[in-house]
Amino acid sequence: xxxxxxxxxxxxxxxxxxxxxxxxxxxxxxxxxxxxxxxxxxxxxxxxxxxxxxxxxxxxxxxxxxxxxxxxxxxxxxxxxxxxxxxxxxxxxxxxxxxxxxxxxxxxxxxxxxxxxxxxxxxxxxxxxxxxxxxxxxxxxxxxxxxxxxxxxxxxxxxxx
Amino acid sequence: xxxxxxxxxxxxxxxxxxxxxxxxxxxxxxxxxxxxxxxxxxxxxxxxxxxxxxxxxxxxxxxxxxxxxxxxxxxxxxxxxxxxxxxxxxxxxxxxxxxxxxxxxxxxxxxxxxxxxxxxxxxxxxxxxxxxxxxxxxxxxxxxxxxxxxxxxxxxxxxxxxxxxxxxxxxxxxxxxxxxxxxxxxxxxxxxxxxxxxxxxxxxxxxxxxxxxxxxxxxxxxxxxxxxxxxxxxxxxxxxxxxxxxxxxxxxxxxxxxxxxxxxxxxxxxxxxxxxxxxxxxxxxxxxxxxxxxxxxxxxxxxxxxxxxxxxxxxxxxxxxxxxxxxxxxxxxxxxxxxxxxxxxxxxxxxxxxxxxxxxxxxxxxxxxxxxxxx
Numbered sequence: 001x002x003x004x005x006x007x008x009x010x011x012x013x014x015x016x017x018x019x020x021x022x023x024x025x026x027x028x029x030x031x032x033x034x035x036x037x038x039x040x041x042x043x044x045x046x047x048x049x050x051x052x053x054x055x056x057x058x059x060x061x062x063x064x065x066x067x068x069x070x071x072x073x074x075x076x077x078x079x080x081x082x083x084x085x086x087x088x089x090x091x092x093x094x095x096x097x098x099x100x101x102x103x104x105x106x107x108x109x110x111x112x113x114x115x116x117x118x119x120x121x122x123x124x125x126x127x128x129x130x131x132x133x134x135x136x137x138x139x140x141x142x143x144x145x146x147x148x149x150x151x152x153x154x155x156x157x158x159x160x161x
Numbered sequence: 162x163x164x165x166x167x168x169x170x171x172x173x174x175x176x177x178x179x180x181x182x183x184x185x186x187x188x189x190x191x192x193x194x195x196x197x198x199x200x201x202x203x204x205x206x207x208x209x210x211x212x213x214x215x216x217x218x219x220x221x222x223x224x225x226x227x228x229x230x231x232x233x234x235x236x237x238x239x240x241x242x243x244x245x246x247x248x249x250x251x252x253x254x255x256x257x258x259x260x261x262x263x264x265x266x267x268x269x270x271x272x273x274x275x276x277x278x279x280x281x282x283x284x285x286x287x288x289x290x291x292x293x294x295x296x297x298x299x300x301x302x303x304x305x306x307x308x309x310x311x312x313x314x315x316x317x318x319x320x321x322x323x324x325x326x327x328x329x330x331x332x333x334x335x336x337x338x339x340x341x342x343x344x345x346x347x348x349x350x351x352x353x354x355x356x357x358x359x360x361x362x363x364x365x366x367x368x369x370x371x372x373x374x375x376x377x378x379x380x381x382x383x384x385x386x387x388x389x390x391x392x393x394x395x396x397x398x399x400x401x402x403x404x405x406x407x408x409x410x411x412x413x414x415x416x417x418x419x420x421x422x423x424x425x426x427x428x429x430x431x432x433x434x435x436x437x438x439x440x441x442x443x444x445x446x447x448x449x450x451x452x453x454x455x456x457x458x459x460x461x462x463x464x465x466x467x468x469x470x471x472x473x474x475x476x477x478x479x480x481x482x483x484x485x486x487x488x489x490x491x492x493x494x495x496x497x498x499x500x501x502x503x504x505x506x507x508x509x510x511x512x513x514x515x516x517x518x519x520x521x522x523x524x525x526x527x528x529x530x531x532x533x534x535x536x
Contacts, residue, residue, distance in 0.1 A: 015364040022359045026296055037303050053335070055317035081229035116232035116323040121331060122460075130317060 050132045055115045058085075058108055059131035060148040067156040068149055070127035072103035076119035084112035085119060103149055110136060111144040177205055184213050188291045188521040191531025195508070195520070202516050207509045215535040222495045227253050227327055227462045230495070235321040237499060238533040240280040241475040243272040246325040251406055252471035252482045253327040254456075256464045263408075264452040265329045270408040271342065271445050272324070273473075274438040278349070279308040280476035281431050281438075284528045288428070289360050291525040292369050297360055304352050311341045327462055329455025342446050346439050353435060361432065370424040374511045374523035377422055384510065385503040388478025389434060390527050393427035395420040400474035412444045424526040431528070463490050477501055477528055501533040 041048075050056065062068050072089040086107040091099040120128045128148075138144060183194035192213035198205040218237060222230045227249070234245040247269055254261060286301025309319040315335040316324040324331050360366050376386065381394040391398045399416040401409045417433045419426035464486035472481040478500025485494040504527045512523050 018362045018364045018367075022296075022363055025355050025359050037306065051314045051317065053315065053317040054313065079229070081225050081232060114232050114323075115318060115321070116229070117317075117331060118228060118232075121326075 055130045056133045057131045061129050062150055066153045068153050069125045069156050070103050072101050075122050079118045079122045082112050084109040106148040108146045108148050193531045204512050209505055211534050214532050218536045226490050232323040238530050241276050242321050243276045244475040248473040248480050248482045250325050250327045252469050256469040259456050261456045262452045263450045266408045267449045274441050275308050277476045278435055278438045279305050281435050288525040291521050307345050328458040333454040339446050373424045373519045375423050376511045384507040386507050388500050389430040390427050390504050393419045393430045394422035400472050412441050414441050424522050427526040461490050499533045501529050
């Protein structure tokens with residue numbers, strides 16, 4: 001009888017001690033606000049900077065003369081696993097009068113993209129890159145289909161070497 | 162007529178009745194449905210119903226090339242994305258008989274161990290939450306964030322990396338990679354004892370996990386329960402030890418074994434694996450050799466005709482990849498033996514006779530990831 005009562009109380013005190021051990025940890029964080037790791041997201045938008053390699057979306061970098069490096073070869077379209085890139089090319093006669101392939105539209109479906117990075121990796125002329133934008137919410141799905149080459153942009157000639 | 166059926170099905174003989182747990186139950190961590198037959202509060206039997214998130218990944222793989230398969234394997238067991246990528250890459254490299262550079266092997270092993278720690282941290286957070294300790298969820302995710310930051314800096318993505326390519330890596334790791342891993346190890350070595358104080362020693366947690374869901378070693382072998390769940394029953398099934406791949410033959414580490422086979426044993430295996438993964442990381446992180454980040458590969462990969470097999474140890478058990486090639490640039494057939502599929506079907510065996518509240522503890526201790534079951 002005595003042993004069962006002492007067992008009952010010793011178990012009770014052990015339980016309280018184990019709860020106290022856990023509560024000490026939570027109490028420590030409660031009184032030390034220096035350990036807070038959460039970010040105030042919409043408020044810190046101005047200072048929020050993503051990592052340099054962050055895969056936000058696919059972009060085609062243009063220089064100050066509105067020139068890009070895409071030759072329209074279609075390797076990115078071929079390597080894309082889920083068909084999120086479509087390339088429409090035109091044949092335009094060049095200075096010597098020979099027809100030459102020029103991109104008309106480089107269409108990118110952000111809604112289908114899985115960010116595997118194969119298009120950026122396999123592009124032979126480094127025409128594609130990853131952008132830092134991450135707020136992709138839009139009101140209509142059609143806004144997620146983007147044309148990557150800017151209107152009136154031309155192919156940079158040095159890139160053809 | 163219909164009333165008779167309902168009477169038969171819902172309350173049968175011996176006052177048995179059937180309830181559904183899932184497919185939207187929070188403790189199944191995904192869309193999984195258990196058809197649970199109860200007598201009072203005691204589980205008589207349990208039938209798992211799967212397929213709610215079936216995407217046909219194996220069939221999709223038959224239409225795409227080998228480098229493109231990588232990004233689909235991310236989406237099976239998304240918590241060990243690197244290890245899944247590595248499995249396919251190793252299989253393709255074995256088939257082509259390509260020797261990847263030493264630097265690639267070291268980086269792959271580091272990534273796999275980082276991924277294992279991150280996966281166990283999330284499991285610890287969610288397991289505590291399943292058993293009513295909400296605090297663990299915040300503390301576990303706080304520490305996991307440090308690993309995700311390392312991933313984001315080097316590969317640009319946090320969960321689904323698609324970073325490992327057949328023949329090597331997508332690109333080289335960030336210059337800060339080693340420094341940040343060392344910072345993380347120093348940080349996490351201080352934080353991991355807090356996990357023990359917070360949850361392992363907790364009396365409520367121990368009463369809910371000790372002696373629950375007993376799985377004998379024979380059951381684990383019969384059902385093919387691998388990974389920490391199988392090792393909790395004393396079955397030595399660590400592929401890193403049995404058939405070392407990448408740089409695992411160059412590091413010293415112990416296989417974590419517990420013999421009790423209950424929920425608490427599976428818990429202890431995972432907690433000790435986190436310590437051991439940090440030991441592996443410490444051995445590797447300073448010794449990454451210089452060199453190329455990828456072997457020389459042809460632009461279009463075609464495997465020779467034949468059958469190829471490779472297995473790796475993910476955070477949840479043994480993942481095996483089986484490729485049948487007919488010489489084309491796409492596989493003729495690809496089969497993934499995923500760990501969670503086998504781990505799930507032992508549920509009926511180890512929960513029968515326990516109370517319905519123990520079901521959550523047992524399914525949490527098996528650490529199921531549902532997209533890996535359905536694929």
